[in-house]
Amino acid sequence: MPEMTLVEAVNLALARAMEDDSDVVVLGEDVGINGGVFRATVGLQTRFGPERVLDTPLAELLISGLCVGMAAQGLKPVGEIQFMGFLYPCIDQLVNHASRFRNRTQGRLTCPMVLRTPHGAGIRAPEHHSESTEAMLAHIPGLRVVIPSSPERAYGLLLAAIRDPDPVVFLEPTRIYRAAKGEVEDNGEALPLDVAFVLREGRDVTLISWGAMLKETMAAADALAADGVAAEVIDLATLKPYDEATVLGSVAKTGRCVIVHEATRTGGFGAEIAALIAERALTSLLAPVARVTGYDTIVPMARLEQHMMPSVDRIVTAARKACQFS
Amino acid sequence: MASKKMADGGLPVIARFEVRHRNYLAPDGSINRPLPAFASDANLVTALYRAMLLLRNFDRKAVALQRTGRLGTYAVSLGQEAVSVGVASAMREEDVLLPSYRDNGALIWRGVKLEEILLFWGGDERGNQFSGPVQDFPFCVPVGSQAPHAAGVAYAFKLRKQPRVAVCMFGDGATSKGDVYEAMNFAGVHKLPVVFVATNNQWAISVPLRLQTGCETLAQKAVAAGFIGEQVDGSDVVAMRAAAEDAIAAAREGRGPRFIEAVTYRLGDHTTSDDALRYRSADEVQARWKEEPIARLRNYLVSQKMWSKAEEERLAAECHERVEAAVERYLATEPRRPETMFDHLYAELPETYAAQRRQLAGEGDA
DSSP states (O other), X not given: OOEEEHHHHHHHHHHHHHHHOTTEEEEETTOSTTOOTTSTTTTHHHXXXXXXXXXXXXXXXXXXXXXXXXXXXXXXXXXXXXXXXGOGGGXXXXXXXXXXXXXXXXTSSOOOOEEEEEEOSOSOOOTTSOOOOHHHHHTSTTOEEEXXXXXXXXXXHHHHHHHSSSOEEEEEEGGGTTTOEEEOOOSOOOOOSSOOEEEEOOSSEEEEEOXXXXXXXXXXXXXXXXXXXXXXXXXXXXXXXOOHHHHHHHHHHHSOEXXXXXXXXXXXXXHXXXXXXXXXXXXXXXXXXXXXXXXXXXXXXXHHHHHHSOOHHHHHHHHHHHHHOO | OGGGOBOGXXXXXXXXXXXXXXXXXXXXXXXXXXXXXGGGOHHHHHHHHHHHHHHHHHHHHHXXXXXTTSSOOOOXXXXXXXXXXXXXXTSOTTSEEEOOSSOHHHHHXXXXXXXXXXXXXXXXXXXXXXXXXXXXXXXXXXXXXXXXXXXXHHHHHHHTTOOOOEEEEEEXXXXXXXXXXXXXXXXXXXXXXXXXXXXXXXXXXXXXXXXXXXXXXXXXXXXXXXXXXXXXXXXXXXXXXXXXXXXXXXXXXTSOOEEEEEEOOOOSOSSTTOOGGGXXXXXXXXXXXXXXXXXXXXXXXXXXXXXXXHHHHHHHHHHHHHHHHHHHHHHTOOOOOGGGGGTTTSSSOOHHHHHHHHHHTTSSOO
């Protein structure tokens, strides 16, 4: 199997989906000849033509709204928003239309669309390029919110998102677009949505994360192992709807849980997971659930962004504290 | 040559635009200019008349239902019936309508049942599961947000080489939104088969047109998107149908999008929750009653000997019966069980929400 980066795996999945299904259309700013600002769509226009791989005018609301209209006609549009900070004009379309189209029409019309956007900080990009506001999206009923953490899962989950009959926001971890490498077989096989992946089994503490932050979370698990602490690492992968059973099963086993996300703490998705555990697994807990998150601040520009994001040290410290709690 | 002609400051004029205004029937129903051929087709013109009168009767009944607690907030079409009826009458079954919340005339023309419209305004999503063409869009409440959908639908038609047209309807207020302009701009780029219809009824709830735009016309907004905008007398159903026919034909033939500004007047309140006397005078409204579309067309029909008093009486009775029967069916609609609110959330309900559904159904704890 060829080794590739995460962004190459995204490209491979898009090409595969377009090859397999002529209803798949890719649209966004600079996705054509330029291949997208991160090159996720490189080569697609040459291969599938400008009608199926179209450069839109510079209008994000339009991109999301076009997807809704195309999807209502049975196309499977995959829209690209260049950075998560530019996603916000799409919120009206996601909340008022994409997510409720099936419900509004009681199944008469549906919205099988995907909106892809890079997620997160850490690439020293300009202002507004480093957002991780996934909790906002995960609050929207009727939507799916998916975020891969490796090339293999980027390929399999993006294929699943495109084939899914409902709208999916597909967040791509910018920081590991090229840093994450792995073997991906272009076999056209999707991975399941709504399912968490246990990346590492352990009996002492459960570490839950998603997207790029799994890099630090896995490194923290390594550091803990050196101390004789066996951490179980869960990649949530789908945030909406999320795999409660895997979370609860793991916490029942370990009794300790640390949730790691880059996004700000208050109202972050970690709060939802902590609440679930409090409601459904309180008696399993041997220590309070801990959250290691971005601070409750605006994501700083390049010079300070590293200080906002959870570090391996912060994760290890939180996990140790949970293990030592009595 | 125009390009040689110097404008102020000695700079050449490099672009000019014109906006046409279309009208055939004067407010009293007399004929202003040569009529399109269909205007002598008694079957067709009386069908337009019937549709407008049915809509007015239906609106009156809907307001009565709202006032007596049997319907939620409702938006009447009073005064602007010619727009939605005229436009829909020019569409084909396979075209796709993307309506606002005040285009009942178009929905009814396209086969949506009166009781389905009542069901929607009565607070039941099943009203949007309607009997109109299956790909027509539901009522769009967030103003103008359906315009990008129309561009997307039209893009799908073009991609699949289908000779179909998307028809997107909204009000004057919507033309102030980026949604509408973004959609028009994209439609212009790709010469998409889409027709945008702005019903300019002068009022966006309480905000008059002069606070909505500094333009002389809304039609000229199409110029900025690279296609033709036409202003039409929206209280003249003959003009509305003719303009819509031309625009839809052009779109279908691959000549790109069109924009129609239908100039009319909202004689009623914005909705049953509104009191228009708070922001406009009764005198203003009274004066505009002289232009309203139904009396105008009736005068035309009578003058052309296409319509008689007996037919008018028969139609009044028919409308009454049809509306009453629809109201009966609406009121007799079996309520949905509460847990069905989950049934169309996703194609397949994820287990975590299935547990909530069971709780709502009284089948256990979530």
